Every structure is written in structure tokens, then in C-alpha cells.
Amino acid sequence: MEKKKSSERLVFFTDAVVAIALTLLVLPLTDLVPELVAEHKPAVEAVTHNWSKIVSFLLSFVVIGRFWGVHHRIFEHVRSYSPALIRVNFCWLLTIALLPFPTELIGAYQSERFTVLFYLGTLLASSLCHTTMVFLIRRDPDIRGDAEPVSDEVFWNHALSSVVFALAVVVGFIKPPFGYYVLLLLLFPARIAFWLRARR
Numbered sequence: 001m002e003k004k005k006s007s008e009r010l011v012f013f014t015d016a017v018v019a020i021a022l023t024l025l026v027l028p029l030t031d032l033v034p035e036l037v038a039e040h041k042p043a044v045e046a047v048t049h050n051w052s053k054i055v056s057f058l059l060s061f062v063v064i065g066r067f068w069g070v071h072h073r074i075f076e077h078v079r080s081y082s083p084a085l086i087r088v089n090f091c092w093l094l095t096i097a098l099l100p101f102p103t104e105l106i107g108a109y110q111s112e113r114f115t116v117l118f119y120l121g122t123l124l125a126s127s128l129c130h131t132t133m134v135f136l137i138r139r140d141p142d143i144r145g146d147a148e149p150v151s152d153e154v155f156w157n158h159a160l161s162s163v164v165f166a167l168a169v170v171v172g173f174i175k176p177p178f179g180y181y182v183l184l185l186l187l188f189p190a191r192i193a194f195w196l197r198a199r200r
Contacts, residue, residue: 007078010089014075017093018068025060025100028053052107060103064096067126070158074130077137079145085136092129095122116172116179123183124165131158161186 032046032053071092078085102119109115137143138150164185172179 007075007080010081010086011075011078014071014089014093015068018064018071018096021096021100022061022064025057025064028104029057053104056103056107059106060100063103063123064099067092067096067130070130071133074133074137074150077144077147077150079147080143082136082140082143085133085140085143088129088132088136092126092133095126095129098122099126111177113173113176116176117169120165120169120172120179120183124162124169127158127162127165131155131162134158160188164188 029046029050032050036043036046081089099122102115102122105115106119134150134155138155144150164182167185168179168182171182
């Protein structure tokens with residue numbers, strides 16, 4: 001089998017897992033319907049009394065969608081794969097499959113230290129997987145093949161994003177509610193990476 005086809009199979013499998021994870025996010029909301037029927041409550045309460053679950057669903061959907069977009073851009077530089085890349089990719093899929101769980105906890109426990117660290121730690125693990133994949137692609141030309149090389153700007157963008165997630169975990173441990181606000185710093189890694197490239 002050609003290496004390019006093998007790379008495509010890995011991408012298709014990854015996309016399928018992400019799609020399933022996104023689909024499963026809605027299950028906690030659908031489970032509300034039988035409860036409302038059994039308690040003879042109006043349908044509108046499925047929304048008005050379950051804002052935390054709805055927000056958790058939307059948050060998970062957006063975060064997973066963003067991580068998938070980043071993963072898709074990374075694999076634009078991939079024509080083959082190595083055992084190391086497969087292992088890291090599966091670790092990333094684990095974080096995606098797990099993410100709905102800590103997100104659901106946020107809806108119930110919001111600022112509790114364990115919940116904050118569980119959620120931010122999962123995001124950190126996912127980001128570290130992205131950074132490691134970029135590092136492997138840059139280091140191994142056989143993975144890249146005839147694809148465009150990963151630029152320094154892209155690498156530093158991923159590395160700095162992981163630093164932001166790590167900082168959020170530290171802040172979340174010290175002051176749990178403030179850990180979420182640290183994520184606003186994710187607006188800056190791309191700009192810093194661009195500045196570093198321009199300077200060089």
C-alpha cells in the first residue's frame with residue numbers, strides 16, 4: 001500500500017473518531033426528554049432548567065471543533081506516518097474522546113479545583129499532542145514527503161499555546177476560577193510567532 005494512502009487512512013480514522021465524539025455530546029441533552037415526560041413537565045423546561053448542560057454541550061462542541069481544525073492543518077504537512085506519529089495521534093484522540101466528561105463537570109461544579117484542573121489538564125494534554133506532532137513532522141522528512149515543510153511560525157504558535165495551557169493549569173491550581181481566564185492569552189501565541197519570524 002502506498003504511503004500516501006496510508007496517511008489518508010489515518011486522517012479518515014481520526015476524522016471519524018472526532019465526528020463520533022461530537023455526536024455523543026448531545027446524549028446528555030436527549031436524556032432529559034424521558035425525565036420531563038415522566039415528571040409531566042412542559043417541554044420548555046428542557047431548556048430553561050438546563051442551561052448548564054446546554055452551555056457544556058456548546059463549549060465541548062466549539063473546543064473539539066477548534067482542536068480538529070488545528071489537527072487538520074497539521075496533517076496538511078503529512079504524506080506518510082511513523083509509529084511515533086500514530087501513538088501521539090491516538091493520545092490526541094484520547095483527549096478528544098475524554099473532553100466531554102470534564103466539560104460536563106464544569107456545568108455542575110464550575111469553579112471547584114478538581115473540575116478546573118481536570119478540564120484545563122485535558123486541554124493541555126491535547127495541545128501537547130499537537131505540539132509533539134508538529135515536532136515529529138519537522139524532524140522526520142519521511143513523514144512530510146513532498147508536502148510543504150512546517151514553518152518556524154507554526155511550530156512556535158503550537159509551542160506557545162501549550163505554554164498558555166500549562167500556565168492556566170498552574171493558575172487554576174492556585175486560584176481555580178482564574179484558570180479559565182488565562183485561556184484568553186491564546187489570542188497572543190500566533191502574533192508572537194509572527195513577530196519572531198519577522199524578526200528573524
